Amino acid sequence: MISRQFLRTVLAVEVVIAVIALASVAIHALWLWRRQYADRPRLDRARAALAEALTAAPGDDGVWSDRMAELGQLHRRVQRRVVQQLAVAVTGTEGRGAGDAAEELGLVAAARRRCRSRRWWQRLLGAHELNVYGRGDDVLPKLFDDPHPAVRAQVIEWAGDTHREGLAPRLVSAMQDPAAICRNTAADSILRAGAPLVDALTREVSARSGQEQADLLAVLARRPDPRYRDVSLTAVAGDLPALRAAGAAVLGGVGGVEAAAALRGLLTDTDAAVRGAAADGLRRLEHQPSAPDIAALLRDPSFNVRRAAGTALAGLGPVGTLLLRHYLDDADPFAADMARQSLDILALGDSGARTRPT
Amino acid sequence: MADFARAVLVTFDWVVLGYFLVVNGIYLLLLVSAGLEMRTHLLLERAERRWRLLQSDIAPTISVLAPAHDEAATIVGSVRAMLGLSYPNLEVVVVNDGSTDDTVSVLVENFALVAIHPVFRRQVETKPVIALYRSRSHPNLVVVDKQNGGKADALNAALNVATGQLVCAIDADTIIEPEAMLRMVRPFVTRDDVVAAGGTIRIVNGSEVRNGRVTSLRVPRRALAGFQVVEYLRAFLFGRLGWNRLGGNLIISGAFGLFDRQATAEAGGYAHDTVGEDMELVVRLRRRSYEMGHPKAIAFIPDPVAWTEAPDSLRVLGRQRDRWHRGLSDVLRRHRRLFFNPRYRATGLVVYPYFVVVELLAPVVEALGLVGLGIGLLVGVVDWPFAILFFLVAYGLGIVLATFTLALEELSFHRYERLGDRALLVLWAVFESLGYRQLTVVWRLRGIWKFLRKRTDWGVMQRKGFTPPPPT
Numbered sequence: 001m002i003s004r005q006f007l008r009t010v011l012a013v014e015v016v017i018a019v020i021a022l023a024s025v026a027i028h029a030l031w032l033w034r035r036q037y038a039d040r041p042r043l044d045r046a047r048a049a050l051a052e053a054l055t056a057a058p059g060d061d062g063v064w065s066d067r068m069a070e071l072g073q074l075h076r077r078v079q080r081r082v083v084q085q086l087a088v089a090v091t092g093t094e095g096r097g098a099g100d101a102a103e104e105l106g107l108v109a110a111a112r113r114r115c116r117s118r119r120w121w122q123r124l125l126g127a128h129e130l131n132v133y134g135r136g137d138d139v140l141p142k143l144f145d146d147p148h149p150a151v152r153a154q155v156i157e158w159a160g161d162t163h164r165e166g167l168a169p170r171l172v173s174a175m176q177d178p179a180a181i182c183r184n185t186a187a188d189s190i191l192r193a194g195a196p197l198v199d200a201l202t203r204e205v206s207a208r209s210g211q212e213q214a215d216l217l218a219v220l221a222r223r224p225d226p227r228y229r230d231v232s233l234t235a236v237a238g239d240l241p242a243l244r245a246a247g248a249a250v251l252g253g254v255g256g257v258e259a260a261a262a263l264r265g266l267l268t269d270t271d272a273a274v275r276g277a278a279a280d281g282l283r284r285l286e287h288q289p290s291a292p293d294i295a296a297l298l299r300d301p302s303f304n305v306r307r308a309a310g311t312a313l314a315g316l317g318p319v320g321t322l323l324l325r326h327y328l329d330d331a332d333p334f335a336a337d338m339a340r341q342s343l344d345i346l347a348l349g350d351s352g353a354r355t356r357p358t
Numbered sequence: 359m360a361d362f363a364r365a366v367l368v369t370f371d372w373v374v375l376g377y378f379l380v381v382n383g384i385y386l387l388l389l390v391s392a393g394l395e396m397r398t399h400l401l402l403e404r405a406e407r408r409w410r411l412l413q414s415d416i417a418p419t420i421s422v423l424a425p426a427h428d429e430a431a432t433i434v435g436s437v438r439a440m441l442g443l444s445y446p447n448l449e450v451v452v453v454n455d456g457s458t459d460d461t462v463s464v465l466v467e468n469f470a471l472v473a474i475h476p477v478f479r480r481q482v483e484t485k486p487v488i489a490l491y492r493s494r495s496h497p498n499l500v501v502v503d504k505q506n507g508g509k510a511d512a513l514n515a516a517l518n519v520a521t522g523q524l525v526c527a528i529d530a531d532t533i534i535e536p537e538a539m540l541r542m543v544r545p546f547v548t549r550d551d552v553v554a555a556g557g558t559i560r561i562v563n564g565s566e567v568r569n570g571r572v573t574s575l576r577v578p579r580r581a582l583a584g585f586q587v588v589e590y591l592r593a594f595l596f597g598r599l600g601w602n603r604l605g606g607n608l609i610i611s612g613a614f615g616l617f618d619r620q621a622t623a624e625a626g627g628y629a630h631d632t633v634g635e636d637m638e639l640v641v642r643l644r645r646r647s648y649e650m651g652h653p654k655a656i657a658f659i660p661d662p663v664a665w666t667e668a669p670d671s672l673r674v675l676g677r678q679r680d681r682w683h684r685g686l687s688d689v690l691r692r693h694r695r696l697f698f699n700p701r702y703r704a705t706g707l708v709v710y711p712y713f714v715v716v717e718l719l720a721p722v723v724e725a726l727g728l729v730g731l732g733i734g735l736l737v738g739v740v741d742w743p744f745a746i747l748f749f750l751v752a753y754g755l756g757i758v759l760a761t762f763t764l765a766l767e768e769l770s771f772h773r774y775e776r777l778g779d780r781a782l783l784v785l786w787a788v789f790e791s792l793g794y795r796q797l798t799v800v801w802r803l804r805g806i807w808k809f810l811r812k813r814t815d816w817g818v819m820q821r822k823g824f825t826p827p828p829p830t
Binding site: 004007008011018028030032033191303337341 | 404405474479548744750757761764777
């Protein structure tokens with residue numbers, strides 16, 4: 001039989017663990033409850049002081065230093081919370097003011113120290129704080145090669161927010177990061193960076209090739225700019241289907257005679273994704289002369305290409321509608337079906353809503 | 359005779375002890391794993407500006423799949439709630455699964471639906487589609503009208519029509535948290551190897567619900583619902599979170615789960631002939647990924663993402679638990695090839711055996727233990743003090759797990775704000791092992807029995823509806 005001593009020992013261990021767990025529940029609940037009530041007036045005071053400091057008349061250093069002194073007496077946790085709340089909510093002079101307040105309160109220095117920590121989560125929080133305060137130009141670039149992907153992603157986000165041309169190569173390189181979070185953050189940062197980085201991005205995309213260039217073009221296709229036209233025209237002549245498809249997506253956004261001609265040529269590409277991207281691009285350009293070529297794709301063996309063709313024709317105005325009607329009696333039942341559905345959707349008045357860039 | 363009984367009981371004792379040690383070893387591993395996983399999750403959460411990535415143009419498109427059968431009375435509210443979910447690229451696909459009421463006409467009237475020619479990729483076989491509708495007022499709403507084929511068939515029809523990169527299966531009676539999609543999509547954005555993701559489902563009984571949102575969260579005052587709150591917390595925050603770190607999740611709740619559309623369609627969609635179609639799909643996706651040479655993960659996020667109403671009568675609860683255990687038995691039988699099969703790595707060597715030995719057979723061992731203890735007392739082999747000690751040890755473990763889960767909840771999300779609610783939760787955690795747990799053993803044994811007799815009925819699930827706010 002199992003010995004009683006063994007059972008008693010197990011029971012004692014269970015009791016100890018349960019008591020520790022319950023005690024932690026009780027202590028934490030009471031601590032939270034107390035903090036909630038204790039922090040509320042402090043937070044109100046801190047918010048009021050910070051708002052007063054930031055809205056003080058320029059040159060009124062007395063108000064600024066008084067309010068900073070008042071904030072300095074509060075707990076570091078309260079200071080951090082209030083300054084961060086304000087920093088993410090305001091831009092311009094007030095935003096810079098929030099950064100100055102963080103600097104004066106020692107929050108920036110503390111965040112910089114965190115960035116040098118051996119613990120990844122301390123570095124993550126440090127990088128996050130510096131990004132929020134709009135500081136950290138001296139510390140954050142060093143974290144581009146951090147071993148933890150979350151820290152790298154945070155720095156990539158900062159690089160996008162700074163809109164600095166010099167950081168464009170790092171952003172583009174981050175699109176090849178082994179961690180998905182870094183690649184996706186890099187793509188997002190490139191899109192958010194917008195116009196200030198277009199020249200730098202044009203140079204970067206031109207300097208790359210193959211899949212790397214295809215990945216970057218696929219991102220740039222979401223915010224097309226005429227400066228990407230030349231590199232896209234080169235890309236659509238490439239060997240890699242992904243590169244041709246990405247190039248077609250960009251050309252559909254930037255337009256021009258050469259772009260339309262190139263897209264028209266891609267309607268007969270060997271790869272279905274490229275044909276679909278070309279049809280979609282011509283729809284975006286509203287290029288009516290290519291409507292008959294697009295209509296021929298209603299007989300394409302690929303469902304996605306047929307759908308792209310139907311949507312494109314529905315978006316090309318009367319010419320497209322006429323061709324869709326013509327295909328209602330087509331010998332190919334798949335083409336006739338797609339034509340009919342496209343006309344039905346056109347009648348709804350939302351043509352183009354169906355096909356989203358993916 | 360007494361000697362023989364003693365010999366049998368002694369042997370049985372050692373078997374039970376061995377089982378106890380194995381199970382506790384795994385539980386200990388899961389406890390540590392769940393704690394570490396929660397810590398990592400919370401640390402990552404603190405850098406909250408990462409959320410902007412999920413609201414950007416690069417966030418994957420999601421199609422919400424909503425099967426409906428005879429739901430004319432509630433469908434408009436459900437669809438409006440789905441259309442109101444916070445997510446940038448969202449499509450809602452409602453499937454009317456051969457309703458005999460006015461479900462379709464109600465939808466047509468309320469959402470300005472217009473029939474379009476039904477053309478879509480038939481990647482998964484389903485019962486015939488009668489009509490396809492799109493909405494003039496909501497361009498991201500699609501309604502499929504099809505012949506009745508059951509929930510799995512309806513989900514498959516929705517899968518065929520959906521255009522999102524990810525698909526989200528939602529039960530019509532589930533309340534979704536406003537930011538649920540943004541939270542659930544995170545594993546797909548941050549990792550390459552995720553094929554499906556699930557989150558924590560919580561019980562809404564006793565709480566106040568207004569306009570499809572939980573406005574005041576309370577712990578149920580009734581014991582049956584209270585025990586289930588503890589059970590759900592334990593299952594999600596301890597079990598699934600623990601397995602998440604070890605890469606062994608095999609379950610995503612049917613109430614709310616997010617799947618890679620392409621992978622799901624290529625795997626054949628939902629199985630029709632099982633009562634555990636949600637678990638079956640997850641196991642199949644994992645198994646297939648190993649067979650294709652690219653192992654994929656099932657991600658679990660501990661954040662509460664959805665709320666469901668728990669049965670508050672023993673009869674209905676019993677039917678639900680019996681069905682869940684039948685589903686588990688069926689899925690484990692279908693995928694028995696995984697059992698200790700090194701081809702499926704940890705899933706075959708650790709996770710699948712765990713589900714067989716611990717999840718499936720636990721009620722059998724527990725029942726045998728109780729019966730053995732009773733016989734031992736009757737024939738005088740076991741005395742009362744020993745029996746009580748044995749009982750306390752066995753059920754003390756349940757209490758340990760429950761209290762640990764409560765500590766995890768308290769230190770992480772602490773969604774129950776009132777001190778009284780937290781105290782009540784502790785009370786339910788302590789008393790759950792006395793009576794309620796033994797009942798679940800009976801229901802699960804009934805599930806195994808029905809599975810062996812090849813019963814595949816779902817049983818009727820009666821719901822009372824969500825608590826309206828008090829009149830003002």
